[in-house]
Amino acid sequence: MIRVDLARPFARRLIPLVLVSSGLFAAAVPLAFHLEGRRELAGGARAAAGQVARVVELAMSARPLLWRYDAAKLAEQLQAAGLGNLDGLEVQDAAGHRVAMGSLPIGPVVWGRADVVLEHQRLASVWVANRLGPLWASSGLVALLCALLSLVLGGALYLYPVHTVMRAERRIAALLAERRVALQEEERRRIARELHDGAGQAITAARLQLLALRQQGLAASSAAAVERHLDEALEEVRRSTSALLPAPLAELGLLGALERHCATYSQATGVDIALEAPSSFPELPAALQTAVYRIAQEALHNTVRHAAASRAVVRLQADAGTLALEVDDDGRGFGEAASCQSIRERVAGLGGAVTWPEVGSARLRITLPLAGGDP
Amino acid sequence: MHLANSPLRFAHLLSWALLAACAGDPPPPAPVRANGALAPTPDALLAMGSGAATPLLQALSRAYAAGHPSLPVRVEPSVGTRGGVAAATDGAVDLGLVGRGLRPALELFPLALDAVVVAGAPDVERQGLTRTELRQLYAGERGSGLTLLLRDTEETANDALESAYPELRALRESGVASARFRVLDHDEAMAHALLTTPGGVGVFSFGAILSWRLPLRPLALDGVRPSVDALASRRWPAVRRLGMVFRAERRARIAPFLAFVASAEGRSATRAAGYLPLPEAAQ
Numbered sequence: 294m295i296r297v298d299l300a301r302p303f304a305r306r307l308i309p310l311v312l313v314s315s316g317l318f319a320a321a322v323p324l325a326f327h328l329e330g331r332r333e334l335a336g337g338a339r340a341a342a343g344q345v346a347r348v349v350e351l352a353m354s355a356r357p358l359l360w361r362y363d364a365a366k367l368a369e370q371l372q373a374a375g376l377g378n379l380d381g382l383e384v385q386d387a388a389g390h391r392v393a394m395g396s397l398p399i400g401p402v403v404w405g406r407a408d409v410v411l412e413h414q415r416l417a418s419v420w421v422a423n424r425l426g427p428l429w430a431s432s433g434l435v436a437l438l439c440a441l442l443s444l445v446l447g448g449a450l451y452l453y454p455v456h457t458v459m460r461a462e463r464r465i466a467a468l469l470a471e472r473r474v475a476l477q478e479e480e481r482r483r484i485a486r487e488l489h490d491g492a493g494q495a496i497t498a499a500r501l502q503l504l505a506l507r508q509q510g511l512a513a514s515s516a517a518a519v520e521r522h523l524d525e526a527l528e529e530v531r532r533s534t535s536a537l538l539p540a541p542l543a544e545l546g547l548l549g550a551l552e553r554h555c556a557t558y559s560q561a562t563g564v565d566i567a568l569e570a571p572s573s574f575p576e577l578p579a580a581l582q583t584a585v586y587r588i589a590q591e592a593l594h595n596t597v598r599h600a601a602a603s604r605a606v607v608r609l610q611a612d613a614g615t616l617a618l619e620v621d622d623d624g625r626g627f628g629e630a631a632s633c634q635s636i637r638e639r640v641a642g643l644g645g646a647v648t649w650p651e652v653g654s655a656r657l658r659i660t661l662p663l664a665g666g667d668p
Numbered sequence: 669m670h671l672a673n674s675p676l677r678f679a680h681l682l683s684w685a686l687l688a689a690c691a692g693d694p695p696p697p698a699p700v701r702a703n704g705a706l707a708p709t710p711d712a713l714l715a716m717g718s719g720a721a722t723p724l725l726q727a728l729s730r731a732y733a734a735g736h737p738s739l740p741v742r743v744e745p746s747v748g749t750r751g752g753v754a755a756a757t758d759g760a761v762d763l764g765l766v767g768r769g770l771r772p773a774l775e776l777f778p779l780a781l782d783a784v785v786v787a788g789a790p791d792v793e794r795q796g797l798t799r800t801e802l803r804q805l806y807a808g809e810r811g812s813g814l815t816l817l818l819r820d821t822e823e824t825a826n827d828a829l830e831s832a833y834p835e836l837r838a839l840r841e842s843g844v845a846s847a848r849f850r851v852l853d854h855d856e857a858m859a860h861a862l863l864t865t866p867g868g869v870g871v872f873s874f875g876a877i878l879s880w881r882l883p884l885r886p887l888a889l890d891g892v893r894p895s896v897d898a899l900a901s902r903r904w905p906a907v908r909r910l911g912m913v914f915r916a917e918r919r920a921r922i923a924p925f926l927a928f929v930a931s932a933e934g935r936s937a938t939r940a941a942g943y944l945p946l947p948e949a950a951q
Contacts, residue, residue: 359755365747365751385696388700403692406696
């Protein structure tokens with residue numbers, strides 16, 4: 294199987310990007326929420342301080358010195374102004390003396406300040422506090438939600454592209470393997486054709502010439518020896534070309550070649566072998582035809598050698614995207630251990646899948662993608 | 669260091685700028701402690717504090733002014749006993765008017781006894797209440813045709829009435845907590861509420877009713893009608909002691925007024941205002 298190593302380096306480069314973007318999201322949103330909340334609290338505190346300052350201003354106008362001792366009346370006025378439940382209130386006169394009007398806050402707060410001004414003179418200052426506790430609580434909740442969301446987003450940002458690249462990686466590997474097998478088969482065909490058309494024809498012509506010479510009176514013994522040598526050379530060329538390209542395939546096509554092999558192998562081994570295939574079969578690429586033929590040969594060999602079967606069936610089916618080859622027998626099965634390495638390599642090279650027969654079962658099933666299909 | 673050459677420093681400054689923009693105003697500085705008393709008002713003696721004592725001081729100041737035109741007594745609107753003590757402590761006023769036994773670091777001049785009464789609005793025809801009726805009123809039971817008005821928890825009249833009728837305290841507190849009753853924060857506010865609430869009744873100062881000539885009806889309690897004589901004979905059950913506090917260094921300044929209050933003329937004015945002069949005040 295050809296390895297195309299795209300996904301791992303892609304994933305390695307993607308991880309920092311995903312971590313940074315998820316981290317930024319998880320940090321930036323709660324931070325923005327908190328800062329906006331603080332801004333609102335500070336604005337509210339300033340507005341409340343302004344309202345308190347106006348109440349104080351009225352009291353100071355009426356009683357410039359003694360207003361500060363009438364806390365009850367001022368509290369009543371603040372209550373009426375809707376300022377009865379301030380988180381914290383501090384009033385200091387111009388000299389910095391505290392005026393007992395409210396209580397200092399407990400815990401973290403944000404302050405708002407307003408001055409009490411009469412006749413262009415600052416006579417007192419008012420600070421109003423808003424507690425940060427509730428904002429911290431809601432910010433924490435937002436941070437938790439954003440952390441969870443960033444995990445989900447980060448996962449999606451990482452997994453989706455990596456998964457896509459992995460699919461592309463598998464597709465590229467399958468296409469490369471298919472292309473390699475096709476190139477190999479093409480090369481074998483070319484060599485076989487060269488041998489057959491070149492050396493084979495020349496030897497045949499030489500043999501015919503020798504036959505004619507012998508008939509014309511050449512010493513029969515000498516001619517016979519040369520003829521024998523040429524016959525041996527011709528047989529050697531035939532064996533070589535047959536090894537490169539199954540001759541039956543070239544002559545009969547896939548179904549005819551399989552039919553002939555089943556018949557001759559059945560006769561040679563005594564096992565009853567049948568071929569089941571649809572009458573009309575799609576035209577397959579040469580590489581695929583060769584692979585199916587060789588796989589069927591190897592599977593039948595394993596059946597005879599390991600399964601102790603008396604009957605075997607070779608089934609061939611094809612649909613829009615897949616070619617299925619099954620070799621079934623009535624023997625005891627042989628499992629993956631006894632199978633041939635070449636079957637595994639051929640199937641893997643074409644991006645197919647093998648279901649090996651279990652011990653006790655005798656069905657070997659191979660599926661191969663037809664050209665253009667997605668493995 | 670240039671900002672462009674220091675991204676971390678830039679991020680640091682940016683963070684601080686963001687936080688500063690949202691941090692609100694700086695907190696208030698530590699307050700300055702008062703350094704000594706305020707200077708006294710040169711043209712008058714200032715008195716301020718308990719709302720129960722305010723009408724009495726107004727009456728006394730009027731009587732005092734006739735014979736002492738050089739340094740009259742000016743009575744400020746009431747700010748409660750606590751406010752009066754604070755003002756006297758700061759020296760903002762010469763006399764702090766108190767309606768309960770606070771023990772500040774000031775000198776105390778016992779002034780008078782005030783009868784705490786349940787006052788009725790002008791339309792209330794009832795002459796008096798029994799203890800049971802008072803309890804039912806505080807419990808919020810309907811049927812009497814009266815509407816109870818309460819004073820705030822700081823008010824000394826509550827303490828006086830509830831020391832005579834202890835069962836009223838829990839009823840009042842639960843009534844305030846459940847917002848069953850209207851609560852007033854000042855004697856002036858209570859007087860106004862009583863005058864404008866049909867069937868309204870509430871704790872009030874007997875002396876204030878007389879001094880201010882309010883058209884309110886002080887109700888009898890368990891058959892005893894409120895009066896200075898009832899105070900003197902100790903038949904009136906709800907009583908509070910009124911006094912004046914002042915800084916020791918002001919004693920010389922206020923001594924003529926204290927002498928007047930303790931004099932027969934002052935005691936007479938006190939009685940006329942509806943209060944019972946305390947025997948200690950005569951010493």
